[in-house]
Amino acid sequence: MTPAETITQLKAARDGFWFSLGAYALLTKEPAKSELSRYDIKVYEDGDIVVSEDNVNERRGTNYTIGFNGALSNNAARGVVDNSFKQMIIDSNHAIRAYARSNDIDVSESSAIQFIRHYRNAIAHNGLWDLRSPKGLPLTWRNKTLTIEMNNQPIDGFLTWFEGLQLCAQLNIFVTEHAKQI
Numbered sequence: 744m745t746p747a748e749t750i751t752q753l754k755a756a757r758d759g760f761w762f763s764l765g766a767y768a769l770l771t772k773e774p775a776k777s778e779l780s781r782y783d784i785k786v787y788e789d790g791d792i793v794v795s796e797d798n799v800n801e802r803r804g805t806n807y808t809i810g811f812n813g814a815l816s817n818n819a820a821r822g823v824v825d826n827s828f829k830q831m832i833i834d835s836n837h838a839i840r841a842y843a844r845s846n847d848i849d850v851s852e853s854s855a856i857q858f859i860r861h862y863r864n865a866i867a868h869n870g871l872w873d874l875r876s877p878k879g880l881p882l883t884w885r886n887k888t889l890t891i892e893m894n895n896q897p898i899d900g901f902l903t904w905f906e907g908l909q910l911c912a913q914l915n916i917f918v919t920e921h922a923k924q925i
Contacts, residue, residue: 746922751768753915756834757908763827764904767820770811785811828904829866835911836863837911842918846925851879855913862910865898872896884910 769775785793785806795801836859843850850856850921857879867921874894882889887902902910 744838744842744845746842746925748919749838749918750915753835753840753918754840755913756831756838757911759834760827760831760904760908763824767824771817771820775810775840776880780810780812783813784811799866824904828907832859832863832907835914836860839914839917848921848922853917854882854884855910855917857882858887858909859914861889862898862902867920871897872898 751804751835769779781796783795785795785802785808787793787802787804787806789804791802793802793806839850839856842848843856861872861874861882865871867873872889872895874889874891877891880889880891885906887906
C-alpha cells in the first residue's frame, strides 16, 4: 500500500466521523436544531431520498418518514457519533497496519500505532480492554497509559473524541514522515 493510498484511507475514516459529528451538532444545537425541525426526510423503496419542508408530500409511494421535530434525543444522536468514532478507530488501525505490512515497517516502537491497536481491540471485545499479556505494557501515548491491570475493564470515557482525532492525525504524520524516507 502506498503512502497516498494510506493517507486517503485515513482521511476517509476521519471524514466519516466528521460527518456524523456535524450531523450531531446540527440536530442537537441551536439555532440549527430549530431550523432542521421543519424538515422531514423520506426514504423510498427504490432508494430515493426526499427532503421536504413542513411535511409536504412531494412524491407518492411506500417510504419511511424521519422527522427531526425534537423527538430525537441527544443521547441517540451522541450514540451515532460514538459509533462512527469507533469506526474511525477501526478503519484507521486497519489502514496503518496494512501500510506497515506492505512496506515491511516495524511499528513496535510507535506508541500511537500500538495504542490504536489496543484501543481497536477493546472496541472489538465489547468495549473492554484486552490486555492479557504484559508484553509492551505499560504503554503510554500522550497522557494515556495502558497497564495490565486494565485488562477486562471498560474503555468508556478513556479516550475523548478530540484525543481520538489527535491519535488518527498522528498516524497520518507517521505515514507522511515515513514516505519522506523512501
